[in-house]
Amino acid sequence: MLRNFQVTNHRSLAEPQELRLVGTRAGALPAPVTAVHGPAASGKSSLVDALGQLRDAVLNSVTGWDPYAGPVRAPHLGFADRPSEFAATFIAEGVSYTYGFRLDNADVSAEWLHSHPHNRKRIVFEREGEQIRIGPQFEPVRYGIGALVPLVRPNALLLSLAGQMYAEALVPAYRWFSAQLDVLRGREDAETTARRLAAHLSRSPETAARLLTLLRSAELGIEDLLIAEPDPMYADYLRDLDAEISGAATELDACLASPTHAVQFENTHGLSPTGLERELSNLRAARDTLYTRMVSRRGAGLGLVHEGIDTPFEITDESTATLALLRLLPTVLDALDTGRVLAVDDIDTHLSGDTADRLIQLFQTPETNPRGAQLIYTTRNRTLVDRGNGRSSRRTIVWQLRRTPHGTGELTAH
Template sequence: MLRSFQVTNHRSLAETQELRLTRGGGPIPVPVTAIYGATASGKSSLIDALARMRDAVLHSVTGWDPYAGPARTPHLGHPDRPTEFVAGFVAEGVPYTYGFRLDTVDVTAEWLHTHPRSRKRIIFERRGTEIKIGPQFEAARFGVAALVPLVRPNALLLSLAGQMYAEALVPAYRWFSSVLEVRRGTPEPAEVAHRLGAYLSRSPDGAARLLGELRAAGLGITDVLVAEPDPMYADYLRELDADIAGTAKQVDLCATSPGHADQLEREHGVTALVLARELTTLRAARDALYTRMVARRGVGLNLVHAGIETPFDVTDESAAGLSLLGLLPDVLDALDEGKVLAVDDIGARLPAELTAGLIGLFRAAETNVRGAQLIFTGDECALGGDVRRSDAALWRVRRTENGTSELDAL
């Protein structure tokens, strides 16, 4: 879960702005966080900042030019000021605070703290080229100390440690890679077809659920046709799907029955945490294999509309249909796995009642059983007029006379 997000000097967010995903000062985040504001007020800058932080954690080692400065987009009026991102989140049941500061040349600061029983413990703190490892984490044992000389001045230690599987830093890295999802802009039809086909191909239950939501949307879509898996990949996909289903069942049993978790560890030496990590790894492997199959032969996806004999290609869909098809797999995936999903301009090209219905899936306990969170920018009508319920955090972004954006709680 994500508790808070803070950003300084990114696009229109020149001064430090903090988004808290709780209400009433409590520690438990609400399932829905809505961010409103006028056109060009800076709403998209906030979602983009969250995406940039995630991208830096995942790709600063492999994706950033080693001979250039860190990838950042400061406010045009303050190009020489540092950019900073800080997130407070819970990963594998433990609260963390992670942040980093960038200038035009290097990573000038980076830190990861954990907060068991509300006590701060330093995992590591970085200032310039100096990196301090917290005494509780026995750096040599976990391999963090061995990575310190290898990290580039313009890359993140968490990025390197996550890819090298330094145990003390793995939970935080996996939170960014497996729990946080950010969607910006309008996806291309090919990307929509890929996401839709990937979700539909995972399980019959998931496919039936997605199809039910599409039919209920009232856009005329009655069925989705997907080509059979390429024979070269079919057996591998079936094996992965069976492994995923079996591991997911064990994870659920461990969550609902402490006795089962104890028995599993006693008899097989496998903990619930190891199972949860294995499930994430299997799902990522499945997605990668599906992507390779699609690159070889295409998605092979068509949509059936009521009263029309010829199936539609994704490119034939209306703007509303394309928007829903692009968003629905992400929404259902977040609900299925308890993810944090951030969406910029969630109501773009969608009728207000459809947007409210998607948001309602996160607000309803019967559909959001894994504690998924939705963060979105949009219009106040997206919550159906009921914007002050206790299950939603509400924020407004406004443009100042200095050309900067400021965030205010409602």
């Protein structure tokens, strides 16, 4: 669950901007849908890219950034010497966190993680230059943060080390970025789309049927989707993982629906609902990794059956509109299944208004969004935003981006 996001000096967003996903009413929960609209070149893509940059930095700064270069960042060209800053407030494993960092051209100049249990601020750690302070509630020996401090490079994030080395106090925040935030931006090659789509379809007949129903409703002429049978070398492992995932998901739903069942499950298996959710996330990640390895050896074997045509299409034969929808559908359905935050730049590019609106409605409808997934999308089409707010009692939070005379983007509540 994401409550707000802040960015300073990233691409066209030179000045501090804050995207709030919570209404003005006291105690309000984040809205299931947040829309950002504005004309071309107003900064919409920069905003979504900034959220993706925040996620990428947490996941990749240790292993993906050049240890002999400065941090990876994209400041406004007019303010290249100014630092860039990113921060977010989110709910991870039932606790509110605020995490952020500041980058200059050479190093990470600041980084901080605060938790807010029972609305009380606790410092997990605060970093200023080479100095890192660990909060008094998170003594180094017990929670493992102290062991990481000497290992963090000046141009990498301390939180990133949680992905390689366990530190109890950092795990919930790191896992939120790795498992609960997804960002779709820029273009994607057809092969990547095919792999993601085939992985989604292969999970179960029910999963495949739901996606196919949505695809047919777009009236693109597609009647069926075909994928190759699993490689025998991987088939048994995939089958076992699918059975474990199904069982864990059923147990988690039962625990969330019944506190009594949650207590019984913990007494029997030694796992709290939070622990079970972690285990389920790990199983899904293992399944995705195994499937990716399999298709990298022999391809996804994806074929699309069109009405009145006997020979299945390759994905590279599909129209731009079809490719756009095939890219979105698995990611949207995964977000709904897991309660993720999904950010999509230009959601209606290459899609009809009805198709884009149908995807947005999946997040607004409690029956299709029982886990509280959130959608953040950008669009130039104000009509698309108004359609959603005119239909649903779960209103969309609306923001507007405009281009200032100084060539920067400015975000305002609408």
